[in-house]
Amino acid sequence: MSIKPGPSAPALTSRIHGCLLGGALGDSLGYAVGKDPMEEIRRRFGGRGLTGFDALPESRFSDETQLTLYTVDGLVEALEWANSGVGADVNACLWLAYLRWLASQGEEAGPSAPAPQPRWIDRQGVLRQRRNPDEACISGLATGEMGTSVRPVNPGSKGCGTVVRSAPFGLIPHIAPEAVYKLSADAASLTHGHPAARQSSGIFSLLIHRLVSGEGLLDAVTAVTAHARTLNEVAPELPERLEAALQLAGKGVVTPEELTATLGEGRLAEEALAVALYAVLATLPKTGTDVTADGGTDTLPVRHFREAVARAVNHGGSSDSTGSVAGNILGAFYGEDCLPADWLESLEAPEAVRGMANLLAGVTSAEG
Template identity: 75%
Template sequence: MSIDHGVPAPTLKSRIHGALLGGALGDALGYTVEFDSIDEIRQRFGAQGLTGFDGLSSPLHFSDDTQLTLYTVDGLVEALEWANSGVGADVNACLWLAYLRWLATQGEHTGPAAPVPQPRWIDGNEVLRQRRHPDKDCITGLATGEMGTSVRPVNPGAKGAGTVMRSAPFGLIPHITPDAVYKLSADAAALTHGHPAAHQSAGIFSLLIHKLVSGEALRDAAAAVAAHAAALPRVAPELPERLEAALRLAEKAVVGPEELVQVLGAGWMAEEALAVALYAVLATLPADGADARPARHFREAVALAVNHSGGSDTAGSMAGNILGALYGEDCLPGQWLQALEAPEVIRGMAGQLVRVTTGEG
């Protein structure tokens, strides 16, 4: 099986490492300019904006997007460890406990009714205890001490990007059905965000990652998840609208950051962040028959995802997740990896997910 342009398909191990490291790279680049307007980005970095790590102080920090993505991995790993030992576990409860441990790293506390989770390896890594502008709704939703569900949500109106930014790992689990991927992701989103667009955007993003890990070509997978979103029961209409807009905009190739925000939104909302990331990876995809250079595609897509007046870290992180799942580690620019903080922590969590899903060391 091959991916776009005849590039041999990477192993699952490579895709898992690629998706998690790629997300951290995109997050770190975007976090550098997260709260800057496009005019401010151009003033700092020139007319082309921020296109790489050159000239930036190392190590480059990632944001709460990567922190929560790794805690999602940890929750899934714990559930799979129980399953591998023959004990059924409530996956969403494992994820909730993982997120509560992340909440504690941010200096926040829950009410007395919330359980006290047992520490795990991930909690001992100081880099994950840094407060990196954590998503407000993730904080408030977890701080209630109540385990939110889709039928009894916490933060009922919350539809920010704090759900999609952490949802790539659901798509990295092999041997489960697409429907299961979507449900696991959407259910986990309800732990902190109550709006249907937040749940559905997270589920669709995880489904996209799942399709890429399964070997589908990027354009085919993008079209399929857009169609899936449009057919969801009780779909929040803004989700399929943004996805269709992203597909249409990508046909024009690269547009300016002003048009990007005008058409797709600034990326602060869940469906907007998904649309911006999807547009960025599609608009920079080499044309059929062109030379496929995964690292070049990665650099161009992530730069496009972060250079706008909006949620640069989340769009960059999700674009990196997508391309890492598509190409595996081959797409990760070596110089960027050298400049990233704590890659060993990300590889450590990727290795745990590989171990519980494949048995590899």
């Protein structure tokens, strides 16, 4: 049986805020350890690794939160046009949004690329800071060519830069699952061309869509894992990693060394998704567990979020990527109620994240 988020389902607005803020929190915790080997993480933070922001002098999120918010902005622009009765090419809106992010990083897209008009998001200074941006995202956008599913840019690139920005596609209500998948996979083609990168993004967005629609966590993960096997010309490493994540989670919590030996370090798209899935499932509260944890004030969703994100970032791989995806998943599932208050107090520029969440909620007519 798959655990449900609570006695009353979260409102869509809460899920949107939870997903975006949760991803930013996971990204920030993971970004603090970067790609340090596990030995160094243990040396700095103790045997359990980094488990919260209280051990850090400051908190900053990476380019992954930046690009997630620019994904939101591209979708918001397309939906604004649609709400006014004008059809818009969604992928073109996303490309223009990503080109504005590229310019914020001090990079040029070349003379053939359009010059997009600035929007609210471009005035948020924290999103203009360079935070170790994904090389394939930079190089793909810098071509000045709009990649498509037929002719993607960077055809051999399968890094995690696609998956980590793709949660917002699953937050759009009232569209068919196949449309969610296509929007996400097509957008991945703007920077990454390998089938595993594009398909991993689509499957991740489908998972978010199922969770936002009210499906249980384990049920949703199981369903998208099975669906991955049915994809046309599927990259076999994707369903293999997802199935391995389900099997590993069935063992409960394992060592970081066993985690990376089984699923990889999260640097590739399918690895980042698999590690995050393992983290949220291996820490899934058991049915009948007390409402609060260890006699403290944490509710079950908050405890689950803390434990899952800690598992997602302590492995010596691409910790910001896996932490971000895990945070997106649980935020979409539980809504804002799972986000630890003390972690939110440490989050960098929450007004930028909440601002974009409000814009998305507004154009989708989210309740709440």
